[in-house]
Amino acid sequence: MVKQGHRWTFFRAGGFDQVKLESGADLEHLDELDLKLWVALACPSHHLELDTRTLSLVDSDKDGRVRVPELIAAVKFAVANLKNPDDLLKGKASLPLDAIDDSTPEGKILLASARQILQHLGKASEEALSCDDFSDTAKIFADTAFNGDGVITELSSDEEDVRALLLEIMDTIGSVPDRSGKPGVSAEQVNAFFEEVQAFADWSAKGSASADTVYPLGFDKTSAAANAVAAVRAKVNDFFGRCRLAAFDPRAAQLLNRKEEEYLEVASRDLSLSADEVAIFPLAQVAAERPLPLLRSVNPAHAAALAKLRDDAITPFLGAREQLSEKDWLALVEKLAAHDAWLAEKPKLRIEKLGRERTLAIHGSSSKQTLDELVAKDKALEAESASIDQVERLVRYYRDLFVLCENFVNFRDFYDGDEPAIFQCGTLYIDQRACRLCLPVEDAAKHATLAGLAGAYLAYVDCVHKATNEKMQIVAAFTDGDSDNLMVGRNGIFYDRKGRDWDATISKIVDNPISLRQAFWAPYKKFVRLIEEQVAKRAAAADSESHSKLGEAASATANVGATNVVSAKPAEPAKVDVGAVAALGVAVGAIGTFVTAFIGYAAGVFKLGPLAVIAAIIGLLLLISTPSLVLAFIKLRKRNLAPILDANGWAVNGHARINVPFGATLTSVAKLPAGSRRESIDLYAEKGLPWKRWAFLALVAYLAYCWYSGSFNRFLPEGARPEHVLGRFAPEAPPPAKTPKP
Numbered sequence: 001m002v003k004q005g006h007r008w009t010f011f012r013a014g015g016f017d018q019v020k021l022e023s024g025a026d027l028e029h030l031d032e033l034d035l036k037l038w039v040a041l042a043c044p045s046h047h048l049e050l051d052t053r054t055l056s057l058v059d060s061d062k063d064g065r066v067r068v069p070e071l072i073a074a075v076k077f078a079v080a081n082l083k084n085p086d087d088l089l090k091g092k093a094s095l096p097l098d099a100i101d102d103s104t105p106e107g108k109i110l111l112a113s114a115r116q117i118l119q120h121l122g123k124a125s126e127e128a129l130s131c132d133d134f135s136d137t138a139k140i141f142a143d144t145a146f147n148g149d150g151v152i153t154e155l156s157s158d159e160e161d162v163r164a165l166l167l168e169i170m171d172t173i174g175s176v177p178d179r180s181g182k183p184g185v186s187a188e189q190v191n192a193f194f195e196e197v198q199a200f201a202d203w204s205a206k207g208s209a210s211a212d213t214v215y216p217l218g219f220d221k222t223s224a225a226a227n228a229v230a231a232v233r234a235k236v237n238d239f240f241g242r243c244r245l246a247a248f249d250p251r252a253a254q255l256l257n258r259k260e261e262e263y264l265e266v267a268s269r270d271l272s273l274s275a276d277e278v279a280i281f282p283l284a285q286v287a288a289e290r291p292l293p294l295l296r297s298v299n300p301a302h303a304a305a306l307a308k309l310r311d312d313a314i315t316p317f318l319g320a321r322e323q324l325s326e327k328d329w330l331a332l333v334e335k336l337a338a339h340d341a342w343l344a345e346k347p348k349l350r351i352e353k354l355g356r357e358r359t360l361a362i363h364g365s366s367s368k369q370t371l372d373e374l375v376a377k378d379k380a381l382e383a384e385s386a387s388i389d390q391v392e393r394l395v396r397y398y399r400d401l402f403v404l405c406e407n408f409v410n411f412r413d414f415y416d417g418d419e420p421a422i423f424q425c426g427t428l429y430i431d432q433r434a435c436r437l438c439l440p441v442e443d444a445a446k447h448a449t450l451a452g453l454a455g456a457y458l459a460y461v462d463c464v465h466k467a468t469n470e471k472m473q474i475v476a477a478f479t480d481g482d483s484d485n486l487m488v489g490r491n492g493i494f495y496d497r498k499g500r501d502w503d504a505t506i507s508k509i510v511d512n513p514i515s516l517r518q519a520f521w522a523p524y525k526k527f528v529r530l531i532e533e534q535v536a537k538r539a540a541a542a543d544s545e546s547h548s549k550l551g552e553a554a555s556a557t558a559n560v561g562a563t564n565v566v567s568a569k570p571a572e573p574a575k576v577d578v579g580a581v582a583a584l585g586v587a588v589g590a591i592g593t594f595v596t597a598f599i600g601y602a603a604g605v606f607k608l609g610p611l612a613v614i615a616a617i618i619g620l621l622l623l624i625s626t627p628s629l630v631l632a633f634i635k636l637r638k639r640n641l642a643p644i645l646d647a648n649g650w651a652v653n654g655h656a657r658i659n660v661p662f663g664a665t666l667t668s669v670a671k672l673p674a675g676s677r678r679e680s681i682d683l684y685a686e687k688g689l690p691w692k693r694w695a696f697l698a699l700v701a702y703l704a705y706c707w708y709s710g711s712f713n714r715f716l717p718e719g720a721r722p723e724h725v726l727g728r729f730a731p732e733a734p735p736p737a738k739t740p741k742p
Contacts, residue, residue, distance in 0.1 A: 006032055013415035014641070015657040020412075021405055024085025030409065031072045039656070040408045042067045044649035047440045048422045049497050050407075051131070054400040057393050065649065071408060078397040081107050088402045094128040095398045110394060113387040131399055134392045146378040148385025151178035151186045156374045165367050169193045172350045179385065187375045194368045196349045201363040203346055204356065213338035217316050219356075225313035226339050229332065232283075232305045239283045239292055240326040247288035256286045291323040411656060414641075417665055420497070423645060428461060428476040428504060430492025431485050432670035435459075437477040437641075437658075438494070439648055444473055444508050450647040451475065451510065455639040456658065457483060458510040463494050463502035472502070477644065478514050479663030512639075515660065639663065 006029035009020040018039055021027060035041070042065050045055040058066050058074045079085040083101045097114055101107040118124055121133060146156065154163045166185060169175075173193045175183035185193075207214045215222045246253040258281055279301035284293050294310045314321060317335050318328055351359055406412045407422045414421035420436065428435040441447045444460040451458060457478040464471050474494065478486065486509065494504040641656035658666065672678060706712055709731060713721050723730040 005029075008033065011410075011412075014411065014655065014662075015659070016654045018410035018412065018415075018654075021089075021402070021409060024079060024082075024088055027075050027088060027402070027405065028079045028085055030075055030405075033409070035068065036653070038068060038408075039410050039652065039654050040645075040650055041653050042649075042651040043408060043423075047425075047648070049420070049425060050404060050422045051396065051400055053134075054396040054404070057396060058401075058404070066404075066408070071404065074397060074401060075405070078394060078401055080104070081110055081394055082398075088398065091399055091402055093132075093399050094130040095395045096128045098127065099398075100394070109383075109387045110391055114391045117388060117391060129391065129395050131396055134395065146381050147179045148378060148381035148383070149179045150375055150379045150382070151176055151184040152371070152374045152378055153178055153180075153182045153184035155182070156184075156378065157370075162367070162370055162374075165362070165371070168351075168354060172196075172353065185371075187372070190368065190371045190375065193351065194362075196347075196351045197359055197363050199347050200349055200351065200356075200359050204360060206345070207342045210338065210342070214342045215339070216335060221312075221316060222336075222339055225316060226336050226343065228305075228309045228312040229336055232302060232309055233333075235283050235302055235305075236292060236309075236324075236329060239286070240329065242282055242286040243288060243290050243326070246286050250288065253286060253288070257282065291325040292329070293323050295322050411641075414656075415662070423648065423650070424497075425474060426494055426496040428459075428474070428492055428494045430490060430504065430506075431481070433478070433481055434668040435476040435478055435666070436668075437479065437666045438474045439644060441473050441475050441648065444475070447475060447647045448508060448510055451644045454641065454643040455512055456510075456644070457486075457512045457514045458644070459486060459506050460508035460510075461492070461494065461504045462507045463504050465500060465502045467500075473507075474504075475644065477658075478667055479639075479658060480515055480667040481669045483511065483514055515663075 006025070008026070009022060010017040011020055012018070017037070019026075019033060019037055045059045045064050045066050046052065048055065055066060056062070058070055060070050060073065078088055081101055081104075082088070082099055084099070087099055095114075097111060100111045100114065102111045114129055115124075117129065117133065118126055123133075146152075152166070154166060157163060157166075169185050169189055170183055173185070173189045173196075176186055176189065178184045217225060242256045246256055278299060281299055281301075283299050283302055283306065284290075284297055292306075294306050294314070298306055310321075310324075313332060313336075314324060314328075317332055321328075324332075354362075403413075403422065407414070411421065413419050414424075423439055424437060425440050426438050428438050441460065448458070448460065454477075459476050459478065461474050461476055462471070463474060486506065488506050488509060490506045492504045492506075494502040496502065639658045641658055642650075642652035642654065645652050645656075707716075708722050708726075710722060718724060
């Protein structure tokens with residue numbers, strides 16, 4: 001025997017069967033529903049009228065689309081953690097704690113986490129969680145020292161030295177926010193910091209191992225001497241190089257000391273105390289084999305640096321002196337060569353700003369172990385904190401999941417009409433209509449390529465919200481009325497689902513039939529438009545010809561009495577264009593023939609009686625309108641929502657037709673309210689054609705003709721019949737029908 005599966009109920013809408021979701025059991029067995037019976041197989045996780053956070057939680061692979069396996073997984077999670085899965089159909093904004101199924105290990109953790117969240121929020125006495133409680137997750141962890149994210153902050157320790165170290169790590173290596181939003185450090189920052197501390201310690205130890213050569217004056221004094229030498233090394237080398245060049249050629253000495261014009265240019269400005277304007281000049285006057293003065297007659301821009309060189313480097317290494325020879329300079333550089341080589345090996349570290357003593361102090365302490373223990377303590381709560389995320393998932397699913405199913409597994413919201421579907425973004429009011437089938441679009445041209453296959457009349461509309469200068473583009477489907485006054489550039493107002501109004505302007509139209517009523521009158525409207533166009537063309541041509549003749553007449557009048565008058569010649573007799581006359585005769589004959597035939601046909605129809613006349617008029621209307629009606633009926637019958645949604649990133653699994661009766665619910669045409677009163681007098685109405693008078697005269701003429709032809713004789717007394725009233729002017733009676741001989 002075949003095992004009986006879950007029993008489903010289906011409803012028919014849009015021309016195909018759709019599954020009903022009437023209970024939690026239906027949701028629980030969604031994975032058993034044949035995939036071919038799902039209305040949609042995927043939908044975008046954005047631009048929908050559903051909480052984006054909920055959609056992102058369902059979209060587990062974060063690819064921007066919700067697919068069938070992801071929706072089934074979300075339903076399974078919600079059903080497994082609720083005591084009564086039927087609660088999902090209520091769509092309530094708050095999840096009561098007693099609705100969580102704590103009979104399972106997962107449910108117990110969720111319930112404990114839910115209570116912990118309420119406690120963190122200062123709502124320990126409440127027994128329900130809402131989606132608003134998760135609007136700012138930082139509040140949940142605002143005062144928590146450890147929250148399971150592996151990030152420790154100042155709150156993670158009560159010891160001042162640990163807090164100070166955390167601040168130093170954040171200042172040098174950087175910080176990351178923890179769940180509460182406070183800056184902190186993770187294991188990554190801690191490890192990076194102590195790796196640099198170790199690198200600095202190793203480099204420092206290498207210098208200590210050769211202290212006699214690297215630190216000949218001790219660390220501090222040697223470092224000061226090296227810094228003093230480094231500050232003026234380039235300028236001192238420049239000075240002795242110039243002196244050697246002057247010794248080679250004494251004529252170069254004047255040029256090496258700069259030209260007089262350069263000093264004049266500098267002297268023309270106000271000189272500062274440091275005389276930075278002459279910083280590029282030599283340290284002192286250049287001469288062959290001249291030693292470098294250290295106190296007097298030196299470049300004022302470098303006087304302080306030379307004094308520091310003398311005090312910190314020359315005096316400790318060479319003894320006190322007021323000038324420096326090139327030989328002594330080279331000896332000084334040689335004494336610092338080992339220190340400079342060691343200094344060149346110094347790694348480039350971010351922690352250098354801490355200083356040597358602080359860095360070595362950190363290296364010699366057990367602070368890394370302390371921080372590692374704090375990080376481990378925080379990560380120990382990872383499972384508990386992760387369950388807090390699961391609580392948020394359950395609360396949001398409790399409110400939104402059934403709505404998503406009702407717009408994914410089936411399109412009940414769309415076809416029911418009680419609530420708009422999640423893909424409907426608002427209502428467009430334009431041309432005395434309200435269009436409710438409006439969807440957001442990102443690229444109208446790209447969207448129209450596929451959406452045009454829907455067979456619907458689509459208008460792409462640019463919307464601007466003036467209060468915030470927001471802009472968006474929508475597509476609106478017109479499913480009732482006509483398209484006479486719809487055109488690119490037409491303005492309307494769009495109301496989104498939040499009630500905000502947007503200025504709306506039509507930017508693109510995909511033309512398709514809107515209704516059978518429009519299709520019926522379309523041929524006549526086209527005929528009238530053609531007549532109007534032809535009349536306008538003829539009027540424009542006549543106007544142009546009239547202006548041309550007026551111009552010729554004005555020119556002739558202006559030239560009357562000119563000096564050189566041409567002798568008038570007798571006017572030649574006008575030549576008759578025989579061909580034109582013949583053509584005109586043929587045209588008049590054709591028109592006469594048509595009018596005669598039409599009158600004869602009309603007279604023949606009139607003889608058949610009133611019903612024949614009505615039938616003839618109806619037949620003529622159907623003859624003209626039937627092709628347009630048939631074409632519109634075929635297109636309206638195929639009108640389909642799927643291409644419109646597919647162009648927006650959906651994967652619709654059914655046809656989702658929009659037939660004429662359903663389309664009338666999606667687009668409302670303006671109607672006067674029931675019980676309202678309308679005054680028929682319009683003071684400024686244009687005078688139209690007296691068609692009522694003409695219709696009355698035509699009816700009178702028709703009745704007179706019927707009386708004249710004897711059609712009413714069987715209803716009239718003898719004295720009222722035409723042969724009695726008109727006498728010899730009465731029409732001849734038809735000959736009596738011949739009876740066949742026996």
